[in-house]
Amino acid sequence: MSVLIKGGRIITAADDYVADVYVEDETITLIGESLDLSADAVIDASGKYLLPGLVDPHTHLDMPFGGTTTIDDVESGQTAAAFGGTTCHVDFIIQPQGSSFADAVTEWRAKANGKQVIDMGYHMAVTDLKEGGSLEELASLPDEGITSYKLFMAYKGALMVDDETLFRTMEVASQTGALVMVHAENGDAIDVLVKQALAEGKTEPKYHALTRPPETEGEATNRAIQLARVAGAPLYVVHVSCKESIEPIELAREKGWDVWGETCTQYFFVDYTFLERPNFEGAKYVYTPPPRAKENQEHLWNAVRTDTLSAISTDHCAFLWDGQKTLGKDDFSKIPNGGPGLENRLHMIHEFGVRAGRISLNRMVELLATAPAKLFGLYPKKGTIAVGSDADIVVFDPEKKLTITAARQHSKTDYNLYEGTEVTGSPEVVLLRGNVLVEGDELVASAGIGQYVARARFGRELRARSVVA
Numbered sequence: 337m338s339v340l341i342k343g344g345r346i347i348t349a350a351d352d353y354v355a356d357v358y359v360e361d362e363t364i365t366l367i368g369e370s371l372d373l374s375a376d377a378v379i380d381a382s383g384k385y386l387l388p389g390l391v392d393p394h395t396h397l398d399m400p401f402g403g404t405t406t407i408d409d410v411e412s413g414q415t416a417a418a419f420g421g422t423t424c425h426v427d428f429i430i431q432p433q434g435s436s437f438a439d440a441v442t443e444w445r446a447k448a449n450g451k452q453v454i455d456m457g458y459h460m461a462v463t464d465l466k467e468g469g470s471l472e473e474l475a476s477l478p479d480e481g482i483t484s485y486k487l488f489m490a491y492k493g494a495l496m497v498d499d500e501t502l503f504r505t506m507e508v509a510s511q512t513g514a515l516v517m518v519h520a521e522n523g524d525a526i527d528v529l530v531k532q533a534l535a536e537g538k539t540e541p542k543y544h545a546l547t548r549p550p551e552t553e554g555e556a557t558n559r560a561i562q563l564a565r566v567a568g569a570p571l572y573v574v575h576v577s578c579k580e581s582i583e584p585i586e587l588a589r590e591k592g593w594d595v596w597g598e599t600c601t602q603y604f605f606v607d608y609t610f611l612e613r614p615n616f617e618g619a620k621y622v623y624t625p626p627p628r629a630k631e632n633q634e635h636l637w638n639a640v641r642t643d644t645l646s647a648i649s650t651d652h653c654a655f656l657w658d659g660q661k662t663l664g665k666d667d668f669s670k671i672p673n674g675g676p677g678l679e680n681r682l683h684m685i686h687e688f689g690v691r692a693g694r695i696s697l698n699r700m701v702e703l704l705a706t707a708p709a710k711l712f713g714l715y716p717k718k719g720t721i722a723v724g725s726d727a728d729i730v731v732f733d734p735e736k737k738l739t740i741t742a743a744r745q746h747s748k749t750d751y752n753l754y755e756g757t758e759v760t761g762s763p764e765v766v767l768l769r770g771n772v773l774v775e776g777d778e779l780v781a782s783a784g785i786g787q788y789v790a791r792a793r794f795g796r797e798l799r800a801r802s803v804v805a
């Protein structure tokens with residue numbers, strides 16, 4: 337099967353030029369001006385951008401959490417992703433406590449079987465090194481292409497690990513070439529604050545934020561950075577939401593340490609006041625870390641501009657407002673934590689990042705595709721448009737107008753964080769390894785087309801920035 341994409345404006349993290357792209361057997365084999373080649377399919381991309389298929393390094397599909405299970409399974413979550421121009425993501429396997437890593441991998445692979453619409457890899461969220469997986473087993477995961485370990489420093493009594501587990505995992509990572517990811521919040525302090533709030537009868541959604549102050553994020557971020565330095569492991573801090581955690585990441589990076597940070601789309605747009613919305617509507621915005629005071633949004637834009645933060649993910653962890661978020665109607669601590677976002681990352685960052693003049697088109701591609709692909713061992717197959725790369729390509733119409741609304745979304749949840757937002761610019765055609773996935777409003781390919789991607793170990797070239805202090 338061959339495809340010729342004619343006359344698109346190719347945008348990578350580094351380049352911006354008009355050319356034709358030729359695809360054979362799922363791979364880009366030629367890029368050039370006015371290519372005179374016959375092809376099984378020809379796509380006219382004049383006036384459109386050609387972006388690499390986006391890579392989302394942080395999603396939670398079909399995940400048991402907060403007394404329920406996320407509403408998007410692999411098929412619905414990946415369909416939403418495809419409409420948003422995301423053709424590859426890395427989801428979290430959560431090691432059930434007492435379970436081996438091998439059993440956890442089997443369980444998560446079964447959830448995806450036959451349902452994949454886009455390509456995917458996995459991180460391993462380590463929850464238990466005492467009764468469950470062993471250090472040896474953890475060390476073997478990169479052999480299967482699971483090359484990142486995630487640790488939750490919060491969610492006490494559920495996913496949270498102690499510092500010993502965190503540090504031991506970091507030591508393993510330093511040996512195996514895996515990247516350590518942390519959810520950085522001080523879970524012990526938050527647990528105290530939550531109990532105190534509930535004892536005082538403070539039950540509404542806004543107390544989710546008021547019991548998780550930004551300092552608890554800053555403290556845990558700094559602790560993780562220092563421990564990773566001792567262990568000699570590379571560190572990636574997920575869903576950075578505020579100045580208090582940006583600052584230690586900035587400092588570590590100034591020193592040349594192997595530290596990277598990610599933020600998520602929602603932190604640029606949703607602030608603390610959303611949690612105060614009446615009639616339990618605030619529960620829609622209960623995710624962790626919580627929406628912060630508005631001034632943090634400018635800190636985040638600065639951080640992504642200056643590469644203090646290197647990636648923007650979605651942390652898609654969708655629940656129904658009516659039926660799942662309502663588990664916490666009388667107690668904010670029982671509201672399942674998480675929000676949707678897989679479908680609208682590109683829409684929102686293009687509109688309010690690129691069109692608003694905050695970041696360039698190249699930087700947008702870097703944040704949404706290239707940097708995640710490099711950090712998580714997917715590059716150069718994913719994350720760029722180049723000869724030899726997978727033909728994961730978004731034909732993006734920069735003039736198309738769209739109003740974001742839950743009524744038209746592909747996620748199964750019943751709300752959208754950006755309801756009513758008007759944007760200009762949307763994917764028109766999305767290709768996965770040369771196969772047309774999305775054309776206009778239609779999902780063209782069937783579930784099963786997506787594949788598991790075994791990821792490479794953490795890149796030596798990324799670590800080369802490290803200087804010994």
Ligand code: URP
Pocket residue numbers: 396519622623624625651653673674675
């Ligand atoms: O609220 C969130 N972010 N839910 C998903 C789990 C996590 O902490 O990433």
Ligand code: ZN
Pocket residue numbers: 519574575624625
């Ligand atoms: Zn988290």
Ligand code: ZN
Pocket residue numbers: 394395396651653
């Ligand atoms: Zn998450």
